[in-house]
Amino acid sequence: MMTFRDQLRDELDAIEAGGLTKRERLLTSPQGPHITTANGPALNFCANNYLGLANHPEVVAAAHEGLDTMGFGTASVRFICGTHEAHRELEKEIAAYLGTEDAILFPSCFDANGALFEVLLTAEDAVISDSLNHASIIDGVRLSKAKRFRYENRDMAGLEECLAAAQGSRRILIITDGVFSMDGYFAPLEEICDLAEQYGAAVAVDDSHATGLIGPRGAGTPARAGVSDRVDILTGTLGKALGGASGGYVAGSREVVDLLKQRGRPYLFSNAVAPSLVAGARVAIRLAAAGDDRRAQLDTNAARFRSRMAEAGFELLPGSHPIIAVMFPGDDGARQAAAIAEDMLKLGVYVTAFSFPVVPKGQARIRVQLSASHSEADVDACVDAFIASRDRVTS
Numbered sequence: 001m002m003t004f005r006d007q008l009r010d011e012l013d014a015i016e017a018g019g020l021t022k023r024e025r026l027l028t029s030p031q032g033p034h035i036t037t038a039n040g041p042a043l044n045f046c047a048n049n050y051l052g053l054a055n056h057p058e059v060v061a062a063a064h065e066g067l068d069t070m071g072f073g074t075a076s077v078r079f080i081c082g083t084h085e086a087h088r089e090l091e092k093e094i095a096a097y098l099g100t101e102d103a104i105l106f107p108s109c110f111d112a113n114g115a116l117f118e119v120l121l122t123a124e125d126a127v128i129s130d131s132l133n134h135a136s137i138i139d140g141v142r143l144s145k146a147k148r149f150r151y152e153n154r155d156m157a158g159l160e161e162c163l164a165a166a167q168g169s170r171r172i173l174i175i176t177d178g179v180f181s182m183d184g185y186f187a188p189l190e191e192i193c194d195l196a197e198q199y200g201a202a203v204a205v206d207d208s209h210a211t212g213l214i215g216p217r218g219a220g221t222p223a224r225a226g227v228s229d230r231v232d233i234l235t236g237t238l239g240k241a242l243g244g245a246s247g248g249y250v251a252g253s254r255e256v257v258d259l260l261k262q263r264g265r266p267y268l269f270s271n272a273v274a275p276s277l278v279a280g281a282r283v284a285i286r287l288a289a290a291g292d293d294r295r296a297q298l299d300t301n302a303a304r305f306r307s308r309m310a311e312a313g314f315e316l317l318p319g320s321h322p323i324i325a326v327m328f329p330g331d332d333g334a335r336q337a338a339a340i341a342e343d344m345l346k347l348g349v350y351v352t353a354f355s356f357p358v359v360p361k362g363q364a365r366i367r368v369q370l371s372a373s374h375s376e377a378d379v380d381a382c383v384d385a386f387i388a389s390r391d392r393v394t395s
């Protein structure tokens, strides 16, 4: 009989044989547009550092001060003795930023989504989910006993069928990503809210790839779509545009937040965001809210990248979000995308290739993420590397 360890080795070998092994590249510098890895310097185009706040001096200084005034650890979950004043202030500031009554912090957005559905929905209820929702939503939905319905990505006829099928449930909750991370596509929130109202459903949006960078003041996709007062619940992360450290939240009505504080298992049984990170995130949110110049630069960078890449004959998924999917369709696409990304790193440009099962078969891509902290020269260097590597790999 195979030992436990040999069985695991077999599984790892199968992952390797399928070309699916993910390897970490070790950074030896702070996160930013220009990083140093163990293999040398690189221009970074695969971070969620949309506003360039991950190593902003004011954020770093605030975190230092937080460390000095509140110490390193809480050594407790929130409800026992692990809540600093700063935790509560951050929750209020998140709510004010997003225009909700209140907010509750979690160790991560993964945990926020892990808490949400189990607390709000029982077997008498229904949850309706977009097929491309983030893994944390899929897992969170699995933890609830609600009836589950799923519609194809952004398919409003499909959503309406789900809503019709869910009628008779005590509560119906629609959950969608605000921005889909592999495509940079926006969820059609206005249509979703219209259907939700027609069928008596509540709407939750995970705005992890939008908060800070999308919409007026960076308040996210509901603000962009003009439906902030029609979306019931927002979840999001402090790990992307808002400083990029860690932490997540649920924002919504006082009742949603109060109930999560009583029953949300990742809130009750896991330490909160460390105090120094809370202090840094508070400054990051302030900078994001006042960051029209950063958002304008981000838009300029994304537009420049899109137009130069299109000019060079690359196929891009359409849109305006700083997530830009450079497509390599067809049977050979996965190999091409991987080879080009690897070659680009040799030229000092760091991008990531994605293929099945992360994206559908035949839709391999290199996902580029722009930041406000990229200069025009950085963007051009990325495009030039794409062109050079395409020529080298396909010739």
Ligand SMILES: *Cc1c(COP(=O)(O)O)cnc(C)c1O
Binding pocket: 107, 108, 109, 110, 111, 134, 136, 177, 181, 206, 207, 208, 209, 236, 237, 238, 239, 246, 247, 248
């Ligand atoms: C990144 C992401 C998360 C996870 O955020 P963490 O705070 O890092 O756990 C959850 N949902 C979506 C849509 C994301 O993009």
